[in-house]
Amino acid sequence: MSSPDETEALDVDLLLAAIIDAAGEGYDVLAVSGSEPLLYRDLPRLIRRAKEVGMTSAVTTNGTLLDDRRLAMIGGVDLLAISLDGVPASHDRMRGARSFERMSRRLDGLRASGIRFGFIFTLTMQNLDELEWVAEFALAAGASLLQVHPLELAGRGLPLGGARPDEEELQWAVVEASRVQTAVGPSLTVHVDAVARGSLTQVLDRPGGTTGFAGLVDPLVIESDGSITPVEHGFDRSWSLGSLHRDSLATCVDRFRTDRLADLEEHVLRGAAVDAAGRDSRFVNWHEAVGLRARAHADAC
Amino acid sequence: MEVTRGSDKVGQLGRAEISQEDLDHLAGLGEVDGVDLVSWHKRGTPAIERVSGSLHVAPSEAGRLVDQIVAGGVVGGLHVFPRGIPAVTLVEMQFDTDA
Numbered sequence: 001m002s003s004p005d006e007t008e009a010l011d012v013d014l015l016l017a018a019i020i021d022a023a024g025e026g027y028d029v030l031a032v033s034g035s036e037p038l039l040y041r042d043l044p045r046l047i048r049r050a051k052e053v054g055m056t057s058a059v060t061t062n063g064t065l066l067d068d069r070r071l072a073m074i075g076g077v078d079l080l081a082i083s084l085d086g087v088p089a090s091h092d093r094m095r096g097a098r099s100f101e102r103m104s105r106r107l108d109g110l111r112a113s114g115i116r117f118g119f120i121f122t123l124t125m126q127n128l129d130e131l132e133w134v135a136e137f138a139l140a141a142g143a144s145l146l147q148v149h150p151l152e153l154a155g156r157g158l159p160l161g162g163a164r165p166d167e168e169e170l171q172w173a174v175v176e177a178s179r180v181q182t183a184v185g186p187s188l189t190v191h192v193d194a195v196a197r198g199s200l201t202q203v204l205d206r207p208g209g210t211t212g213f214a215g216l217v218d219p220l221v222i223e224s225d226g227s228i229t230p231v232e233h234g235f236d237r238s239w240s241l242g243s244l245h246r247d248s249l250a251t252c253v254d255r256f257r258t259d260r261l262a263d264l265e266e267h268v269l270r271g272a273a274v275d276a277a278g279r280d281s282r283f284v285n286w287h288e289a290v291g292l293r294a295r296a297h298a299d300a301c
Numbered sequence: 302m303e304v305t306r307g308s309d310k311v312g313q314l315g316r317a318e319i320s321q322e323d324l325d326h327l328a329g330l331g332e333v334d335g336v337d338l339v340s341w342h343k344r345g346t347p348a349i350e351r352v353s354g355s356l357h358v359a360p361s362e363a364g365r366l367v368d369q370i371v372a373g374g375v376v377g378g379l380h381v382f383p384r385g386i387p388a389v390t391l392v393e394m395q396f397d398t399d400a
Contacts (some may be wrong), residue, residue: 125306126306128310168308172308173305176339178337179354
């Protein structure tokens with residue numbers, strides 16, 4: 001459930017029902033992100049529901065609101081991901097004055113709560129040299145995960161298009177993350193959101209219709225206005241599965257499975273894999289590649 | 302205005318031509334199971350001219366990795382240092398595209 005532009009809260013009953021439906025379709029992770037999820041008063045109910053249906057849960061936050069009351073509120077979450085945009089000066093430049101200080105002073109309480117947590121570092125064209133500092137900070141803070149997420153053209157990345165890392169920079173990020181992983185050791189996992197081009201043969205070689213819905217459309221995103229879209233926030237709306245305000249998630253999935261899933265698999269997923277296979281870069285930002293392919297196919301139609 | 306890449310600020314050394322294919326091959330070294338990339342440096346803007354660095358690898362994997370590096374044809378110099386007394390427990394490899 002995601003939207004960086006979220007200004008309205010969806011009715012919690014719609015979301016609670018959607019979690020049950022999603023579990024029935026084979027989804028096993030609930031990820032809540034966009035705006036500031038800790039301000040959503042029903043967040044604990046979503047986390048509890050996820051646990052009830054056997055899902056793990058993750059919440060992405062800017063970390064500044066993690067006081068004792070909120071930590072107790074989200075105590076059942078499996079992973080808390082805190083956005084960290086580089087060294088303190090870079091973080092404050094992106095998120096406002098004193099943002100780093102306001103976040104970092106919450107870390108002692110978070111560590112004491114016992115909640116497993118990690119950091120998300122948004123990779124731009126200019127900031128790979130800050131990854132080592134971020135990793136050392138994360139390790140010292142007691143984090144178990146550092147996720148390196150490339151700034152994307154979709155969603156929040158649009159106004160910052162010039163800062164989007166190109167394929168060469170993404171490749172170097174994988175190299176640098178490998179070095180940093182060696183430096184920090186196994187207590188902190190450094191992960192880059194990039195797919196090795198070679199692994200895309202799994203998509204190309206797979207006979208159509210052999211993967212379940214959750215295997216193909218992963219993740220499934222519920223936007224703040226209730227619409228359900230494949231893969232990522234900002235995905236071309238022509239591929240929307242529908243809206244929770246009109247139908248249940250199960251109904252939307254059934255309809256999409258009948259009407260659009262084959263098109264999505266052939267023209268978007270396999271199309272994106274073919275595009276990627278023809279490029280030089282060893283690593284691909286897969287979700288972005290799929291998003292761009294979806295938009296191109298919609299424009300062509 | 303020309304953008305300074307973050308990767309350009311990580312480390313800098315030497316000069317010599319290196320192609321996209323070379324970069325692709327080097328990027329793959331850190332992905333090999335049992336291989337830890339310890340350091341890397343590149344130089345060249347906008348074209349990458351030289352890359353150097355070092356890897357740690359388990360002794361059992363060292364031969365295969367040397368074959369892979371040599372087969373790639375990118376690395377001009379490769380220095381292999383067995384570490385550990387009396388038994389070798391780790392092999393350090395230092396590579397340089399311009400040696």
